[in-house]
Amino acid sequence: MAAVTTGSGAGSGAAGSPEATGGSTGGGGWRRPHGPLQRYYGPSTAEAAEAPPDPTDINGPHFDPEVFMNKVRSECPLGQLLAREAALGREIRALDSDMQTLLYENYNKFISATDTIRKMKVDFRHMEAEMDDLAANMAAISASSARVSAALQDRHRRGAQLAGVQALLRKLQALVEVPGRLRRWAGTEPARALRCHARARAVLRHYRHLPSFRAIEDESHAIMADLAQRLRTRLREETLDPKELIECVEMLLQLEEPAEELSEEFLSQAGARLEAELAALEAELPAADPSGTATTPPPPASDILDFVDRGSSAFVGTLCQLAGSYRALFGGDTGRLEPFAAALATRYFALLERRLALERGLGDTSLLVRALDRFHRRLRALLELLPAGADAAAALVARAARERVDRYLRALQTFFLGCLGDVRQALAAPRPPGKEGPGLPELLAQLAASVLGQLKAVLAYVQLFTARDIAFASLPYFKGEFCVTAVREGLVVAFVRWLCRTARGFVDGPAERGAPAAPPALLLLLARLCLDYENSTISYILTLTDEQFPPQDSGPAVTPGPALCAEARAAAQRLLDHYVQVQGAAVAQMLRKSVETRDWLGTVEPRNVRAVMKRVVEDITAIDVQVGQLFEEGVRRAQSSDSSRRAFSVYSSSRAPGRYAPSYTPSAPMDTHLLSNIQKLFSERIDIFSPVEFNKVSVLTGIIKISLKTLLECVRLRTLGRFGLQQVQVDGHYLQLYLWRFASDERVVQGLLDEVAASAAHRCLDPVPMEHSVVELICERG
Amino acid sequence: MDLCILLPPIPYICYTLLLSCEARALTPQTAETDAIRFLVGTQSLRYDNQIHIIDFDDENNIINKNVLLHQVGEIWHISTSPADKGILATCYNKTSDTKVMTCAAVWRMPKELESGSHESPDDSSSNTQTLELLCHLDNTAHGNMACVMWEPMGDGKKIISLADNNILLWDLQESSTKAVLSSSTALEGKGQLKFTSGRWSPHHNCTQIATANDTTVRGWDTRSMRQIYCIENAHGQLVRDLDFNPNKQYYLASCGDDCKVKFWDTRNVTEPVKTLEEHSHWVWNVRYNHSHDQLILTGSSDSRVILSNMVSISSEPFGHMVDDDELSDQEDQHQEDKIKEPLQDSVIATYEEHEDSVYAVEWSSADPWLFASLSYDGRLVINRVPRALKYHILL
Numbered sequence A: 001m002a003a004v005t006t007g008s009g010a011g012s013g014a015a016g017s018p019e020a021t022g023g024s025t026g027g028g029g030w031r032r033p034h035g036p037l038q039r040y041y042g043p044s045t046a047e048a049a050e051a052p053p054d055p056t057d058i059n060g061p062h063f064d065p066e067v068f069m070n071k072v073r074s075e076c077p078l079g080q081l082l083a084r085e086a087a088l089g090r091e092i093r094a095l096d097s098d099m100q101t102l103l104y105e106n107y108n109k110f111i112s113a114t115d116t117i118r119k120m121k122v123d124f125r126h127m128e129a130e131m132d133d134l135a136a137n138m139a140a141i142s143a144s145s146a147r148v149s150a151a152l153q154d155r156h157r158r159g160a161q162l163a164g165v166q167a168l169l170r171k172l173q174a175l176v177e178v179p180g181r182l183r184r185w186a187g188t189e190p191a192r193a194l195r196c197h198a199r200a201r202a203v204l205r206h207y208r209h210l211p212s213f214r215a216i217e218d219e220s221h222a223i224m225a226d227l228a229q230r231l232r233t234r235l236r237e238e239t240l241d242p243k244e245l246i247e248c249v250e251m252l253l254q255l256e257e258p259a260e261e262l263s264e265e266f267l268s269q270a271g272a273r274l275e276a277e278l279a280a281l282e283a284e285l286p287a288a289d290p291s292g293t294a295t296t297p298p299p300p301a302s303d304i305l306d307f308v309d310r311g312s313s314a315f316v317g318t319l320c321q322l323a324g325s326y327r328a329l330f331g332g333d334t335g336r337l338e339p340f341a342a343a344l345a346t347r348y349f350a351l352l353e354r355r356l357a358l359e360r361g362l363g364d365t366s367l368l369v370r371a372l373d374r375f376h377r378r379l380r381a382l383l384e385l386l387p388a389g390a391d392a393a394a395a396l397v398a399r400a401a402r403e404r405v406d407r408y409l410r411a412l413q414t415f416f417l418g419c420l421g422d423v424r425q426a427l428a429a430p431r432p433p434g435k436e437g438p439g440l441p442e443l444l445a446q447l448a449a450s451v452l453g454q455l456k457a458v459l460a461y462v463q464l465f466t467a468r469d470i471a472f473a474s475l476p477y478f479k480g481e482f483c484v485t486a487v488r489e490g491l492v493v494a495f496v497r498w499l500c501r502t503a504r505g506f507v508d509g510p511a512e513r514g515a516p517a518a519p520p521a522l523l524l525l526l527a528r529l530c531l532d533y534e535n536s537t538i539s540y541i542l543t544l545t546d547e548q549f550p551p552q553d554s555g556p557a558v559t560p561g562p563a564l565c566a567e568a569r570a571a572a573q574r575l576l577d578h579y580v581q582v583q584g585a586a587v588a589q590m591l592r593k594s595v596e597t598r599d600w601l602g603t604v605e606p607r608n609v610r611a612v613m614k615r616v617v618e619d620i621t622a623i624d625v626q627v628g629q630l631f632e633e634g635v636r637r638a639q640s641s642d643s644s645r646r647a648f649s650v651y652s653s654s655r656a657p658g659r660y661a662p663s664y665t666p667s668a669p670m671d672t673h674l675l676s677n678i679q680k681l682f683s684e685r686i687d688i689f690s691p692v693e694f695n696k697v698s699v700l701t702g703i704i705k706i707s708l709k710t711l712l713e714c715v716r717l718r719t720l721g722r723f724g725l726q727q728v729q730v731d732g733h734y735l736q737l738y739l740w741r742f743a744s745d746e747r748v749v750q751g752l753l754d755e756v757a758a759s760a761a762h763r764c765l766d767p768v769p770m771e772h773s774v775v776e777l778i779c780e781r782g
Numbered sequence B: 001m002d003l004c005i006l007l008p009p010i011p012y013i014c015y016t017l018l019l020s021c022e023a024r025a026l027t028p029q030t031a032e033t034d035a036i037r038f039l040v041g042t043q044s045l046r047y048d049n050q051i052h053i054i055d056f057d058d059e060n061n062i063i064n065k066n067v068l069l070h071q072v073g074e075i076w077h078i079s080t081s082p083a084d085k086g087i088l089a090t091c092y093n094k095t096s097d098t099k100v101m102t103c104a105a106v107w108r109m110p111k112e113l114e115s116g117s118h119e120s121p122d123d124s125s126s127n128t129q130t131l132e133l134l135c136h137l138d139n140t141a142h143g144n145m146a147c148v149m150w151e152p153m154g155d156g157k158k159i160i161s162l163a164d165n166n167i168l169l170w171d172l173q174e175s176s177t178k179a180v181l182s183s184s185t186a187l188e189g190k191g192q193l194k195f196t197s198g199r200w201s202p203h204h205n206c207t208q209i210a211t212a213n214d215t216t217v218r219g220w221d222t223r224s225m226r227q228i229y230c231i232e233n234a235h236g237q238l239v240r241d242l243d244f245n246p247n248k249q250y251y252l253a254s255c256g257d258d259c260k261v262k263f264w265d266t267r268n269v270t271e272p273v274k275t276l277e278e279h280s281h282w283v284w285n286v287r288y289n290h291s292h293d294q295l296i297l298t299g300s301s302d303s304r305v306i307l308s309n310m311v312s313i314s315s316e317p318f319g320h321m322v323d324d325d326e327l328s329d330q331e332d333q334h335q336e337d338k339i340k341e342p343l344q345d346s347v348i349a350t351y352e353e354h355e356d357s358v359y360a361v362e363w364s365s366a367d368p369w370l371f372a373s374l375s376y377d378g379r380l381v382i383n384r385v386p387r388a389l390k391y392h393i394l395l
Helices: A002-010 A016-025 A034-041 A045-050 A065-075 A078-188 A190-206 A211-236 A242-254 A259-284 A304-330 A337-357 A365-385 A388-428 A440-466 A476-508 A520-548 A561-597 A611-630 A656-663 A669-682 A696-716 A722-742 A746-762 A772-781 B324-329 B331-340 B387-394
Strands: B003-005 B014-018 B022-028 B036-043 B049-057 B062-070 B074-080 B087-095 B100-108 B132-137 B145-150 B158-163 B166-173 B178-186 B195-200 B208-213 B216-221 B226-231 B239-244 B251-256 B261-265 B274-276 B283-288 B295-300 B305-309 B346-351 B358-363 B370-375 B379-384
Touching: A065 A078, A078 A190, A078 A211, A190 A211, A190 A242, A211 A242, A211 A259, A242 A259, A242 A304, A259 A304, A259 A337, A304 A337, A304 A365, A337 A388, A365 A388, A365 A440, A388 A440, A388 A476, A388 A520, A440 A476, A440 A520, A440 A611, A476 A520, A476 A561, A520 A561, A520 A611, A561 A611, A561 A696, A611 A696, A611 A722, A696 A722, A696 A746, A722 A746, A722 A772, B022 B074, B022 B358, B022 B370, B036 B087, B036 B370, B036 B379, B049 B074, B049 B087, B049 B379, B074 B145, B087 B145, B100 B145, B100 B158, B132 B166, B132 B178, B145 B195, B158 B195, B195 B239, B208 B239, B208 B251, B216 B239, B251 B283, B295 B358, B295 B370, B305 B379
Parallel strands: B239 B283, B283 B358
Antiparallel strands: B003 B014, B014 B379, B022 B036, B036 B049, B036 B074, B049 B062, B074 B087, B087 B100, B100 B132, B145 B158, B158 B166, B166 B178, B195 B208, B208 B216, B216 B226, B239 B251, B251 B261, B261 B274, B283 B295, B295 B305, B305 B346, B358 B370, B370 B379
16 A cells, blocks of 8 residues: 555656556456556566467457458457447446546645645754753753762762772671681580581681781680690590591681591591490400310300391491491591401401301201391491402301301211111110011111101201392302302211221221120121112212202212222122121020030930021021021022922032041042042032122021031031931031022032031041931921 | 142142141241141041141242141141141140040151151151150140140240140240149130130240130230130120231231131221231131241131231331332342332232131241141141242332
């Protein structure tokens, strides 16, 4: 609107022509009256370029009437032409009237504008005079204002000066008040006093050349010195708790007391404090007895966990706190702290060690483990300060663990001995006739099971030391050496070795020199136990141990299972041999006495087998049963078909005739004698007391050999009459009848009995043997 | 009647001699110090018993044998006088139909046999001679004689015999033709008190003897006839034999039915000094070598004879104890000693020539490196200490 007004205002002269052209050209498009104007002011070449000039567009700029006319004439029918012509005529008339209206309006506007300009010219003339008045007034005002400000300037300066003085005076006031405040606070709130002093100090130092300030400074110094003194006194107090101590030292440091001295003071104070803690701990321990005369110290009042708990929370906590604050206070210089802490820690370890030593019994291992764990955990904090203590602590824990393992070994040993005692008792217990006590297999199973069970229980206890949630279990010692050296070697292997040794001890130890010997059944039982250990138990135990305590590859060498097995086997062999010897000796003793005490010359014709022979057979049968309970049958040498029923006779023996011959064929004694000797060259030499195999037959053979050899030697020492010989004959046949079945090779029995018969015949004054049928008859009857 | 079998020589020389009868009595001719001579007594119930005098010619390796008839009975024990080569004592069984009695007598052998015979062996059999009875040791009141011991190093006038539970000390008078019981003592108490064997100690001026009964070893003072020590339960079973160390006065060896040989210090009898357990049956005999007391000979009814070297408890210096001066003089010896050093207590050899129980072993009185053993079947084996060991001990 404004543009139109301005445009019409500015270019009033040229307005006629555009209006005229607009009027002429825009006759057809009056519905858009601004369109031609727009085209005029901002000719849109783009628009023009867009559409190809259409000379037939009656409203377009390129309208060509000729072309239009030609086009209309050639294209349109007559009706249409006529309609067109009429429409064009209407349009031209409308355009004409529009143009006239516009012209009129513009003219009016022009006239009113001319009037207005004329009015303005008159008004400006008045305004010019008023403006001059205003300028004069303004100059007067500025002059008087300058006068006023010049008059006030001096006062203003004095006011500012006075404000400065007041601020200074307030500061001075504060300074003057410093000593008082210090004094007030020094007693109750030394920290505030210190802050106050710190603020005032710089100023005081700056103005110290002024006497009054110096007085203040001196006074405050005196107060602070006093405070320092007081703090120092306080520092020396016994009852200072660590927090107060640290505060105290901190303040002293702020007071610029010498750090060196303070650190010393601090340490000694802290030392005293820690000493007190240690003393409290020590008080729980029974007095150390260097002479070792104390029999058994009373059981400690509190359990080990409690002790360690208190020790860690009190001592270790305090030590950590103090050490930490020392570092904070005195910087990184720990040259003094380390030996101090090390000494104290060493003492603490010593105390703990003493306390651990009190754990005599087996008590509760989990408690001990937990105690040690707690100790180790709590100590970790300290160890950061004191790396050297780590080894000592680890060693302490390791020692305690080792000690406990050792104790378990002893307990196991005691347990085993107890079990053995039970077994002995069960064996020795008088049995009501007709009622069998517990059989050997049951006793053995019971013994083995309880020992194994105990061992497993112990392993389970010991395993607590290596449990995953125990902090120290991750130490290299507990991962490697503990498993191998302490548990596998120190506990399991040592126990098995000890067991073998103990078992052997029954053979080598008290059997001689009159001490009560182990009952044979026990020997047998132990032999079987050792054999079982060799066969299965050792490998089982070792596997179990290796599973629970996996050995490290690079760990120390371990005793291999086979070596242990060999030991167990040797022990078993020794025990079984000894069993054979003991049982053999018992039977042999019976035979010896029976031969020695009998009058073989004056004896009557035998009618019975002697009772002692029956007894021998009974005993050997009993032994057979006993051994059979624990050992396998064993292999018997194949029997020749005739042997089981072979008659026992001085004649039947191939050797006997040689020995016997002199009485019948005195002409050729030498040949037969030689014959017998040559025969011996080819027969196997029988070792009487020889190692036996682990089976019943071998054991029984050993016992029978011992018995019969004794019989042989004893008979050789006697001189027999005819009936004496016959009695030997009967006895021998009886033994032959009943003993062959026990021996692995009945030829051994046969051979020995043959020799007995031969020797008896030789020792006989009147060697007339009994009819074989009679011998058989007597034996069958007996 | 005689038969010699010479077995082919093996590294140590061994001669086996078969007697015709069972035998268990063997002794060296104690008074003889030049010739190697052993006396063997036979045991036969049905024939005349004999004493075989075995001469061993060391140089030619020949055995000479002379036979003396001992008609009174089978010989259980034999011992020779340390002073007179011709005098010996035997314990023998006198048997009647209902009774057996062991007696003892002192005999003199024919003069020409005293120092060995040089007759050819083949006619010795025909030439059997008889012993001359000097005197009986009257034991009617004391029981069966177990053994007769001569006073070692004595003049052959004193003998001790063990009869059941009695110790009898006899004086031989009138050139041994009369035996006078000078003193006696009896072991009282309960249990088996019969003496099985005894030894006369060569130490302490020959005033001590040791006896064995059942499992106990006892020491006696011959002057007071009192017991001076007692080793209870010396062996688990019967003690069979004893011997004194010829060089160490308190050392005593014992053996028994528990197959063991034990060495005792009689000053401390609670524990044996050493125990050997090599035999597999009763050990019947133990003998110290007369000169080198580390050499121990044992015979057992497992038919074995074992020679052991007990250096650690012998009088020989144990280990390296040669003077430094000597060493510097002789470097060679030094070298040898070094080799010698590792020698420990050990079994030197086990002799298995016997086929029957060995009831007696004895060192020769003349040659310290030679010993004889006798088994029940009448086989006498003479062996030497292995040469290597001999040189080792000597050098």
